[in-house]
Amino acid sequence: MLNYDYVIVGAGVVGCSVAYELSKYSHSILLIDKNSDVALAASGAAGAFLSPLLGKENLFKDLVTKSLIYSTKFYQTNFPQYFNPCGTTRIPKNKEDEEKFKSYIPYMDFEYEKDEQGYFFKIGSVIDSFNMCKAIIKSVSNHVSTKFNYEVSSIEYKDGKWFLNDTIGAQNIIFTTGSDVSLIDQFYLKIRSVWGRRIDISTSSTFKHNYHKECSISQSKSIDKINNFVSIGATHYRDKAGIDDIEANTDELIKKANDIKKLQDIKILNHYVGARACSIDYFPIVGDIIDEKKTLKEFPYLKNGTKVETKRFTRYKNAYILTGVGGRGFVFAPYLANLLVNHIVNSAQLDKNITIDRLFQREVKRIK
Structure with a gap:
């Protein structure tokens, strides 16, 4: 025993x-x-991917903000080799979403700046x-x-x-x-299980930091003189049946990523699936x-x-x-x-x- x-x-x-x-x-x-x-x-x-929760003041947003501040410091202080504080651009999905973003500006908990596509948050990172x-x-x-x-x-x-x-x-x-x-x-x-997917790819495209719209794209890391490593992730599926078709869902993630930044010379390296645990x-x-x-x-x-x-x-x-x-x-x-x-x-x-x-x-x- x-x-x-x-x-x-x-x-x-x-x-x-x-x-x-x-x-x-x-x-x-x-x-x-x-x-x-x-x-x-x-x-x-x-x-x-670590980034702020945008919105007006509420208890859940406050919890996310406190957690993000604490966890960012925890990873960066103790395990910097697996923590990439490259920042994240949050991109509105449409005009309605853009208006929401603007209405959230008085309630932003972190520094940001407007860039060519959305709002860049320096605190964004990927692990x-x-x-x-x-x-x-x-x-x-x-x-x-x-x-x-x-x-x-x-x-x-x-x-x-x-x-x-x-x-x-x-x-x-x-x-x-x-x-x-x-x-x-x-x-x-x-x-409630909410299923998420991540694919790791090689691409000749380069990205200076993370991006998030309907999925998240990581900053690119050089593999060789031509190819770069990039991760693409999303958590959207309410039941596992929605992600069983690996090929179809890989194509869907690539499509969503291309809506953010164009990916060239794509090769799928790995794909992952997991059930996120969500309370009611x-x-x-x-x-x-x-x-x-x-x-x-x-x-x-x-x-x-x-x-x-x-x-x-x-x-x-x-x-x-x-x-x-x-x-x-x-x-x-x-x-x-x-x-x-x-x-x-x-x-x-x-x-x-x-x-x-x-x-x-x-x-x-x-x-x-």
């Missing part, structure tokens, strides 16, 4: 970020994943998603153990400890499994997992809409979650991991807009 203070289930960018933050407080951490390495699902398929996750875990390898190709089939809490498959014991368990929340059997935990209200899901059965047994009138202080809800002992980061995984992950670990270790309070409590309160009213 292997025993740890913390076991993190899921080794995408969220799980790697949580492991990084926990390593500041513990040397007894295990990161596990059913795949053979980190970032082999949604995180590895991500285009990992080498797979190698970034590898680097994060390598940097804490003295404190964090890893176990890959490990499929969790059973989880049980007994005698003050969590047991996984009767082979691993943990004082604390943290679920960072993205869109797959099947290990957490709670009716209120509803996740788009906010991330962070915090202590609520035991729905025990909470409803104690407060059955919750079904009628009666309010109960969330601190009175029954929680699973030392069980936490961080998911629902959608298409902004690399923006949210470092910032939210810091908040969650600070909550776990130092009992810091989490913002009510990101806690799991809001989902429980919403869904419990729908019980007949």
Whole structure:
């Protein structure tokens, strides 16, 4: 039996970020994943483009802004070799979109300048998603153990400890499994999978920075005297059926990219597909997992809409979650991991807009 203070289930960018933050407080951490390495699902398929959320002031935009500031500094300070702060031009899709852009100008959180196609934001960047996750875990390898190709089939809490498959014991368990929340059997935990695609290409075209319109195009990197490496990414598909035709969807991405900048002498190098985990209200899901059965047994009138202080809800002992980061995984992950670990270790309070409590309160009213 292997025993740890913390076991993190899921080794995408969220799980790697949580492991990084926990390593500041513990040397007894295990990161596990059913795949053979980190970032082999949604995180590895991500285009990992970081740019501001445009719009008028609202709580979600505020969260994205805080996350972008924190995560940009995190990547640039600790892992600059996999972080490219080249800037991003955001291009309106049409005249109506252009008018929206103009109306957002008083609410811009970051410096920008008008360029030939849209609005250039210096803070925009792009990340080498797979190698970034590898680097994060390598940097804490003295404190964090890893176990890959490990499929969790059973989880049980007994005698003050969590047991996984009767082979691993943990004082604390943290679920960072993205869109797959099947290990957490709670009716209120509803996740929407929004499928995204990324293709890596070689092209003779060159781009001085990132561009975003209906898809994102990365700054070009030289391969040889003629060809350059470029990534193109988009997260648009509500179900997997929409991306099963690889050839058709590759053509669609190329078409959208050509609407931004003309691509010459294209050769497809790689294509990636991943399911982004989205909550119903788009906010991330962070915090202590609520035991729905025990909470409803104690407060059955919750079904009628009666309010109960969330601190009175029954929680699973030392069980936490961080998911629902959608298409902004690399923006949210470092910032939210810091908040969650600070909550776990130092009992810091989490913002009510990101806690799991809001989902429980919403869904419990729908019980007949």
